[in-house]
Amino acid sequence: MTTEAPAGGPRRTSGATKAAILDAARERFAADGYERATIRAIARDAGIDPSMVMRYYGNKEGLFAAASEIDLRIPRPETLPAVGMGAALVEHFLDRWENDDVLTALLRVGVTNAAGAERVRAVFTGQMVPVVAGICPDPEDAPRRAALVSSQILGMAIARYVLRFPPAVTMSREDIVDWLGPTVQRYLTAERP
Amino acid sequence: MTTEAPAGGPRRTSGATKAAILDAARERFAADGYERATIRAIARDAGIDPSMVMRYYGNKEGLFAAASEIDLRIPRPETLPAVGMGAALVEHFLDRWENDDVLTALLRVGVTNAAGAERVRAVFTGQMVPVVAGICPDPEDAPRRAALVSSQILGMAIARYVLRFPPAVTMSREDIVDWLGPTVQRYLTAERP
DNA sequence: CTGGCATGTCAACAACTGTTGGCCTACAGT
């Protein structure tokens, strides 16, 4: 997709090319993982020469860092239905996962690559923990609760979108929400068992 | 580890070498994932020439197939405490994950490699589903329940052993069992929500 | 003693990778 060039730029504005590279990179990283997503393939998808990738992002690691910037967009606790927060969160993440390649890309790379794992941890600490801290009754326990919630959500994402267990793929959104919702709700708010 | 050679073999029995290769391969696949685990490194670990790997396993895919043969050793339902099956299962998998590199290897490769994913699905279908079918009240729903159970167990394994979320690593075995046990129990036996 | 087979090494191939530097070319400002 070459975006429209507002009259008067050079052949293409550098920003447009950088964006095209990022798009292609996200798709490739999501589909192939870090090692098999080659710079050459990404450049081909973006319709430019591999050396341009280096010009704009320095090296492959830099490209991945840029391509894996991610915002989970977890809704603020106040906007969630008090009683069905678990279900609402599950629903949110199903949406997120189905509409954004970056989540799968980050997960794939996080599992294979040490730097990728560090990045996933940063997202977890920076975005998941704070939200859980705003929900759970004992904020000092938020990290543990966040880890539990994440384990269930990550697990379902892997089963459904990465490993593609047939029953997990076939299951309807509603079924998943109905089954996982209570689990997440319990991890968020239940007394320590 | 060169195993003892019963008097009268050639320099080394082929079985011993094959086993040494498998050990090294499991370790490397677990540590590095499929792409970065090179045949050369595996051969070096096993103390032999890379070409021997090809001789015995044909190619890298064949080596991985052999190295990722896995038995989850899920206990038969009859031997489980009727009331705490969920907790017992969680405990079993924690043990399994901590004592066998192959699980991590299979998971890592399953997430990056299409053939690896197929293999994980086979293990799931062949070993998880039957056990769940022997436990849950409605056997025709076993695949779905098995997927749910797997999602939670896989998710915790990834958070704790692969991504190493600090809270998931710090958590004690007992805490994990206490939190996940009821979840798994519900996935196994609860009425459909 | 001699042959044959199993176990193993060595060196090389062809493909592919990330990365680099030099060159081209169209546009904007003068």
Next chain:
DNA sequence: ACTGTAGGCCAACAGTTGTTGACATGCCAG
């Protein structure tokens, strides 16, 4: 018209990878 510069391409490098075939060597059977 001229030139500087930003956007882009080309060709090549150096390293690594999976994989292959030719060759060495120890052991047992005859």
